């Protein structure tokens with residue numbers, strides 16, 4: 001009988017990496033490796049890395065140095081690095097870290113089983129080639145976690161936008177859309193495992209299909225996903241503001257299964273900074289998109305991303321960001337100090353503002369967002385929200401789920417099954433979550449309007 005083998009997988013960074021890690025687990029089950037949360041059991045360690053922030057490469061090298069002792073104690077331990085740092089460093093990583101067995105890039109997940117087998121035979125290799133849109137290989141095996149109510153489904157990857165600060169086009173490659181038939185088949189298969197909600201994932205989902213002759217566009221894909229039996233809710237992330245089309249806005253008015261939430265990163269509120277970032281829209285155009293979405297779907301909620309201290313950002317520019325936040329009133333915001341990345345255009349920009357000033361700006365921005373989040377949450381008290389139950393809370397007798405607008409709600413109930421859609425009246429608002437009481441359990445397919 002062959003011994004069970006254990007995979008310890010560490011994931012850094014964004015949702016795309018989280019989703020890739022699920023695929024890695026699914027792929028490696030076929031080679032006999034099962035995931036473990038305990039590194040001391042590991043026969044195979046994989047670091048799935050992210051390079052969006054500064055010093056990412058340094059952190060990976062430090063991590064690999066720490067793993068050297070573990071490898072010395074267990075000589076047949078296999079060590080691999082994937083994700084964006086792997087893509088960026090490639091064979092250099094293998095050359096610099098003699099105890100590393102393999103390196104795989106962001107387009108090479110499907111090669112992983114063979115790479116692991118080769119590592120078991122003592123071979124070392126780095127695979128970081130990009131595939132292109134003409135090939136459109138199905139890079140994305142169906143991940144097979146069976147305990148989830150809500151799942152990410154990759155629809156495209158890569159990006160052609162080249163925002164001046166962003167490393168993604170260099171490490172995730174150019175845009176490739178997955179075949180719509182494969183996406184719909186995966187979603188249908190997921191419903192058989194109990195999935196009720198899918199989150200369609202890509203760096204820039206709005207441009208899905210546009211560069212693949214004969215393929216449907218993103219609004220059409222959304223309508224097709226809504227027709228898959230068993231799917232009750234659809235979300236998507238991430239959207240680029242310049243690519244929000246009228247047909248997409250109409251989906252929010254016409255598809256009850258489409259959740260009333262959009263993550264729409266503005267990144268800055270000043271026209272000068274937006275132009276320097278090469279974002280392709282002005283403040284005014286961004287706000288017009290927000291207004292059009294609110295008109296189509298009055299209850300829609302927004303979250304976003306902001307970069308503070310972009311090279312050349314003045315105090316006046318920064319205040320324009322704060323005033324944009326007041327106008328949009330995001331429920332939540334991911335905010336970061338600008339981080340210089342190799343190869344990007346902004347890495348060569350003059351950057352006269354000191355780091356201490358940038359930290360102070362970030363503090364001001366986050367404190368404003370905290371106030372807006374609390375006010376938004378409080379405004380929900382007394383309203384009835386449709387919630388998809390995702391699991392049991394740590395407190396006995398309590399469940400948690402998300403509203404259509406993507407707020408987490410905790411509430412007490414007498415065992416409505418996980419995966420049910422229920423009506424919950426919001427009774428209390430905290431900084432990051434809401435408390436409520438169950439008012440009704442809905443039958444499958446019965447959706448609230450609005």
Ligand code: SF4
Pocket residue numbers: 159160161162163166167168169203204240
């Ligand atoms: S749209 Fe801009 S920020 Fe987003 S992944 Fe593409 S280049 Fe990066």
